[in-house]
Amino acid sequence: MIDTNASNGFNLYKKELMSVRILIVDDHPLVLEGLKSLLADAEGVQVVGTATNAIEAIAFLKNNEVDIAFLDINLPDISGIDLCKKVKEQFPEVKTLALSTFNERAYVSRMIQNGASGYLIKSSGKEDILEAITQVQAGGYFMNVQFDQVTPATAPKTVPFLTRREKEVLVLIAEGLTNPQIAEQLFISVTTVNSHRQNLLIKFEVSNTASLIKLAAGLGLI
Amino acid sequence: MIDTNASNGFNLYKKELMSVRILIVDDHPLVLEGLKSLLADAEGVQVVGTATNAIEAIAFLKNNEVDIAFLDINLPDISGIDLCKKVKEQFPEVKTLALSTFNERAYVSRMIQNGASGYLIKSSGKEDILEAITQVQAGGYFMNVQFDQVTPATAPKTVPFLTRREKEVLVLIAEGLTNPQIAEQLFISVTTVNSHRQNLLIKFEVSNTASLIKLAAGLGLI
C-alpha cells in the first residue's frame, strides 16, 4: 500500500518549503517507521511517501515529486539494485540512496554502477543518515561503509554482471537441477547449459558449484 | 513462575505500574528505533533497554529485569537462535520473541525448540506486535507467520540436527573445497568425508551440493 502524503502532481503539504522530499522503499515496516521517526524532527527533510516494493515505488514516483529515494537492497519483487537502475532510467532527476544490511564492497560498486548517489548500511546512526541526505541533495555522493568485515576470500570484487540466460541457469542450479534437467527445462542442449555454467564459475571467480551457490545466496541472487 | 513486576522488593521505575518491560536486541538502529517508536505510545508497554549484539543483551539481562526480549535472528556475533537458547538457560523467566526478516518454517521451529514464546516477522504491523506482547506476557505463544510464500520444494521441514563433524564438513564444502581437500584439512580419509557429505544430503533432503548450500545459506548455517 502506498502511503501518499503528496499526490497527483501537486504537493498538499507545504509546511516546509525547500525541504528535501524523500521516498522510502523498504519492505519492513519497522525500518520504514524507524527512518520516518528519525527524520521526523529533522529540519528541511520531509518523508513524502513510503513503498514496500518496487511496483509501488515506481507508481509513486510517477505521480509525485521526489528528491531522494531510499532503496532497500532486498525487496520482495525485484532487487534494489535493479530497481535503482529502473528509477534512474525513468526518473533521472531522482537521486537514489541504497539502504542495505550488508557492508559489502560488491553491493556498493553495483549500486553506484547503476546510478546510486550513495550507500547507507542500516546500522547507520541518525547523523550519518542526515549527512547522507545533505551530501546527496547537494549533488554529491555519500557512503559510510568501511569494509572492515573483510569480504570472504571467495568473494568476487564486484557482483558479476550476469546475462539473462546465466541468471536462469543459476537459479535452476540452485534449485538442485542437474545440467541434463536444466537443458530439458530450457529446451537447449546440455553442452549449452554447461557453457553457461562454466561462465558463471568464471564470473564469480570460483571453481565449483558449492562456492557459486554460497556467493549467489549471499548476494541475494537466488 | 516468578512475579517479575514485584521482585527485588522495590521497583525503581514505577511510572507505569504493571507495564511489560521489553528489551530489544537487534543490530540495526533503524529497527530499534522503529520498534521503540511503535511501542512508545502503547499502553502498558515499556522498552527498558536495547542491545545491538548478544554480549550486550546478556549483560543487560544480568543487571536489569526484563519481561520480554525481542531477539533478532541475525546478530553480528552469534545467531539469534543460539542467543535464545542462552537466554532461556541463564534467565528462564525472561520470555523471548524472535524477530526475523524471513517467513520460514525452518526458523520458527528452531526458535520454538530453543524456548522462544513467539515469532514475529519484521514486516509485522503494530497490531501484530502488540498482540504478540499481550499473548506472550500472558504466558502464551504468538506467531504471525503464514508460510504463504511457500518454502521451496527442496526445503526440509525443520532445520536438520547436524553433528559436529557434519557442520565442519558443510562449512568446508561451502568454502569450495572438494572431498580430497576436506579430507586433508580434517586429517581423515576421503571416504569419511564422503560419508558425512552423503549424510548432509540425506538430512537436508536434497540430492546435490547446489541445493544443500542454498538451504544451508538460507538458514544462516554457513
Place this chain on the structure above:
DNA sequence: TGAAAAATCATGCTTTTATAGGATTGATCC
C-alpha cells in the same frame, strides 16, 4: 550497418559427486 556480446552447440578428457552397500570403533545414555 558493423562490431560486440550473447546464446547456441560440439568433442574429449579428468575430476568430483552421488549412490549403494557395507563394517568397525568409541562414547553416551537409560
Place this chain on the structure above:
DNA sequence: GGATCAATCCTATAAAAGCATGATTTTTCA
C-alpha cells in the same frame, strides 16, 4: 550392559561437473 549414535573406514559404479578449445548464429546497440 545393551542400544544408539557418531565417527571412522572400505569397495565399486554411474552420473555429473569441471576444464580446454573450439565454432556458429543471433541479438543488441552505438
